[in-house]
Amino acid sequence: MATKEEIKARKTDIGPPHYERFLHPIIKENYGQWQYHEILRPGVMMHVSESGAKLYTVRAASPRLISTDFIRAICRLADKYCDGYLRFTSRNNIEFLLKNEANIDPLIADLKAEGTLVGGTGRSISNIVHTQGWVHCHSSATDASGLVKVVMDELANHFTEMDMPHKLRIAVACCLNMCGAVHCSDIALLGVHRTPPRIDHEKLPNLCEIPSTVASCPNAAVRPTFIDGKKSVEVDEDRCMYCGNCYTVCPAMPIADPLNDGVSIWVGGKVSNARSAPMFTKLAIPYLPNNPPRWPEVTEAVKNIVEVYVKNARSYERMGEWIGRVGWPEFFKLTGIKFTKYHIDDFKYAGTTYRRTTQMRGV
């Protein structure tokens, strides 16, 4: 146990360790001097410096939720092949940094034995960015890690091969908060609540502060009221958009609903500025049931969208660029996804999405 003195003497505001301590010597020597790179095969890159120095990178998948055992295992590999240096990517991949080309194959063999896959470079489906889900989030409408696992089990061959028209980025968020870059991904899986929170009027007065609970609602659907003479809140159900914001502030307003919670699927977003401007993802499927442990309806739907994209998109066309070229009517036709009134926006700037031209396909 840390003593009071130890806590008092603790150095605060020291910030993270300086990154230079963690850079491989070859990186330090060639910092800012990289001239070009080549993807030698899926998951293996070679960066060449102006000095002629070469750095090899082997990219491996991780489930993001990892044990210290796993970290120690990859450390052993980094010691064996990479002089003890490694890094992680913004999509939770592990990158082993090698000086010696001859170490690539033995490293990949050891990684396979460790139960992971090598890939995720170039025209592939890289690792899924995701949130905590049932593993660790209070407002989750679905599990994120489980969805990632079952979807990537289906698509693993697109991680280990570069056989796509262009890169395809998938993200999973477990509720409408959309933590992670879910709102700008080629395919996004989003957990949805579809029913208003239920109020525990017994517990609420003790657990929650009424004004901050009321203020938490973006749509002013939560109002103060009295129930049996005790202060509480009520929810105007017509105004509730199921964001779960009130539950974050007030634990006596649980929103999880096993019967109605599920998964929606969104497509066509991107973050990169390459060719077209960054784009938001748009609704493809409003609701699929939560069917753990393997969510067959969701994996089937994602696989279908991926297959239609692979078959129809041109080289270097991201999902959103392909749909932009052929049009949404064509997207719904080719995927067989039913278009419903839920696809038509009715939030703030909804009018900007109405078609205001006679130009259209698929009539």
Place this chain on the structure above:
Amino acid sequence: MSDSKTPLLDELEKGPWPSFVKEIKKAARTSRKAKDLLGQLELSYKDKKTHWKHGGIVGVRGYGGGIIGRFSDVPEEFPGAAHFHTVRVNQPSGWFYTTDALRQLCDIWDKYGSGLTNMHGSTGDTVFLGAGSDELEDIFTELSKAEWDLGGSGSDVRTPSCCVGPARCEFACYDTLALTYDLTMAYQDELHRPLFPYKWKFKMAGCPNDCVASIARADFSIIGTWRDEIRIDQAAVAEYAEKGLDIQSDAIRRCPTRCMKWDGNTLKINDHQCTRCMHCINVMPKALRPGTDTGAVILIGAKAPIVQGAILSSVLVPFMKIEPPYEELKDLIEKIWEFWDEHGVARERIGELIQRVGLGNFLEAIDIEPSPQMITQPRDNPYIFYEEYYAEEKEGGEA
């Protein structure tokens, strides 16, 4: 019939993709916390709902952020998961580690926590999942002794993060790692003690490919670019063509401004037309490189949907040189914070505030000249709020 206590989760050990269930099980061999997390998660899979509660402020002495409270709603059944808080550890720039550093973190976490981590959280932190309320001070004390610090949470500067940058990428137009470290150190107080209306995220991307989703996720996006000519190695272009790259269809026709020409021998780029989107460079990294007069576009206001809808960052400064000690940049940041502090309401991100007051008024308040690069088009509605107009001169010449 299997006698496993987690028949549903066991299904997620199957298949080619690495399994998080296996990871929880590994940790559960030595950690009661991880074992009860597994049990509670199995219950969620059975019930189809979460068993976590928010609420209850937890933290460590001296800091307002860095720890996020998480409590089980079935603590009697799973006492090991009753308190299962998150510790956000400020990751090193670019997520580079030595194995020694990682083992040091693992040792601390095995001693006190569940042995489960996220490498990394969405914002970028090294995340420890599953700390008990009574262990938080110990964990932070040990981290601090080992020269690690906590990241941000709540209404503060969230832990800044960056792409791999010049450490291993030829596209980097400024030093993302150095700027990330510098801003993190400069704003330690703002990072650890939440005093803002809401969260504030910095994300440094070295080029317009934006591998850290800065334009989608950062309130303040610093995205590398250049303003001179793309460097061309004609011999390398020819080599790509010889090796089978269809330069006409894969590069030229995909160029958004069609500012390139290829006659089979020479690639010509009209740099004046180029919007520096990166596509041709991405396709031929050996032949094309960003120019040498590099810097960054500063964009502002991105956020995910909660609570007023998602926003992408928009251009605030079309081009800025990004060099230490980054004074121009920090002046700008601090001016914006001052404005936000004065005009922002609780839980209002800067992007939402700018939409509320109007970009024009915001620019005026922070003393930036409007430029056409900041918009996609001028207004198409005629309702202009004029602040200045002529008044009829009164007798005696006074206005």
